[in-house]
Amino acid sequence: MPYYPAELDSDDEGSIEYDWDNDSQPDLDDVYMGRTMGHLRLGGSTSGVPGTPPPRYSSVPTPPPGYAAGSLVTPGMQSQASIQPERQILSYLRADLCIEIADVCPRWLKQQKHVRDFVTCGLTCNEKLCKDGPSDTTMCTYCHRRLKVQGKDQCGQTCADKAKIACLLCKVRPKNGSYHFCGKACKGIATKSTPLILEIAKGHTSYDMVENKFKSGWKGGSPPPTIAKIFKIIENEEFLKPYDAYRKRVGPKENYLYHGTKRQCQLGVSTTKLCASSTCAICNILKTSFKVEIANPWGRFGKGIYTSSASNKAFGYSAGVMLLNKVVLGNVGQASGSSCPSGYDSVVYDPQGASNETILYTNDAIRPVFLIAFQ
Template sequence: MNATIPPMHAALSVLGTMAGQYIAAQGQAPQVKQPLPANTSTKQFTGTATLATCDICQVRPKYFDGQKTHSYCGKSCATAAQKKHSPNSKPKRNKTTKATRRLCDHCHKQPKYNDGTTIHSYCGKTCAQKAKAAGVSAAQPTQLAKSVESFFCRVLTVLITVSRSSPTNSGCLLCGKAVKGKGHFCSQACTSMAEKSAPGLIEVPQGHDTFKSVADQFKASWRHQTPCPTVRRVHKVISSPTSIVKYEAYRAAVEARGNFVAAGRSAGNENRRWHGTTRECNLGDNGNCTLCSSQTCSLCCILKTSYNLNLFGKKTGWGRFGHGIYTSSTSSKSNDYSTNVNPSSLKAILLNKVVVGKGYKMTQDNTSLTAPPAGYDTVLAEVSSGGSLNYDELVCYTNDAIRPSYMVMYDA
């Protein structure tokens, strides 16, 4: 989402007020905790949005003037409150106020539910069920109410999604705050929040350094004699903590054998490599970040459980360098394997972290391999005169040597 849109905070306030009106009508006043966007004052957008009703009528939402949430819904209730607290005012006794008549017939605390056409007897489903159990009939919510509820669920989703959009070039992908050192999240709190969505995706804002890094690698490694497509979206892959622990343990073991850090390389000689596969669903289209449930959608299966050697050859039927997991430094090479089952204007490709370790260089096919030669961790299939390859390939032979890191959507 474009972080340069000036009315963004005002839009958040409006959406929050709208959501408050609906939730207040059901007699609920939960606190929706959302990450606070960077460079946003608490006067513009509070990190904890309390959706509450007027202190006097307890029906309409409190008035929000764009900077402050007041105690009352409007002038009438504000005037009533002033009279109520005036030293000359006399308390009324034994009278049922208008506000009291609008409270739930069961709990007598929350306002009655209004579906837009009817004011029901109870504040929500809980009290309606309790009243029914006690032998009192309860009005059922209308289809309109269900539609309104669905709408505001989407509104709250938008609020959370907007708050994730970082206005800074290298901020946390969840809250936008500055990130110390390497990584995508500013704190353990944001890291834990992201892990709760695993396996899943978080879209990277286009102005973010990570988006630029991934898009630049895609463009720079497009080596086919065709125009390089434009990258439209980049999604950070959130893998389960258990999956990451296995990968990091394998990387540490390879590093211990090869001492790559001492030679000026990354731990385990880790590199980023491309992989194209089949997408059965519309993941990545129009902001869709929900993984599908199909057992044959290769893209979603990889995002859920990473790569699985047991599925080797399922799509291609063979491998030039045997029973392994194939990636490439050439984005256009992996693009050849990226296919859509459903019509789409975009294609998906995965950028992965791969523990290369000590790679064995090969230029000719060897389809019988099930592991790299002794003393090596991977196979580096290189292009050479008289060789069988037009573009490079990197092959690993263990599931723990690779993890998807980004899903990239680009013009088909």
């Protein structure tokens, strides 16, 4: 069967040589800090005193028109032409600064050993970056040191290439191989507030992978619909444990199958926040995963969880949203009756075709992995 490769999802954080710096590190070297501050006179301030924190932007005069209050801009400069060189110098200095400097970072100056590898000073600022996004949105979303090229999210081709394989959460470091995050720190932040849906930027390798599979799995007569957004679904260990145990017992082979569903809210369109409605199908699947108990008892092949390898088939049941799920089929029988025949774990109808239906009768056999939203 033309199922998906298992590497489509890796919930394990894997191992990585280095991770985000923990904040519980010795204080910054005062000499180094003072020397750097001596060269850095932001906002015309003369506070280049060793050990003195940089001025907060609230105390700086109103920035020139077109520049956000949080930007590293020297006030008083009027034209774009005169601002550019200043920005270039600041972009160079940014290698030494936590990008949260313009906001609330108390440690603003990164430790020397991490100057090239990290855009923030440590875990606290990384978490802020992950949750609120960068305070200066005019900067490249990957390096945060140079201005975005007009109409693009990055400063140039190098960062654009790096952004394609960036961690889905912090977006400023490469993801760890086939894993979705750069390391344990980002995984820890993401799994703190599950269920969570993380939008994957167009052009990211994970986006392309899901979109390409969707297109090649489309076997209907009409052309496939345009995908509006793709999200990675982040769940906690508790949510995934029963599936992993089932996979160990019945698998280990894993397949990736679609399930079209409905929503009562704007999830995936204008919000990433799940709604509280007990009848919103998409939000409830994300909260509890699929439940055979609440499945339609009059389903063609009985009360089960219906999935398909054909994206067109699942789309037929979808109203704006579709889930791409990891599934353990185990011993697959031929679908015929209205229940799972004994000796089998799942059944399949029209195995290769446009009408494929693959039915599971166990909650633990499936977990949602990606959310696909349509226009």
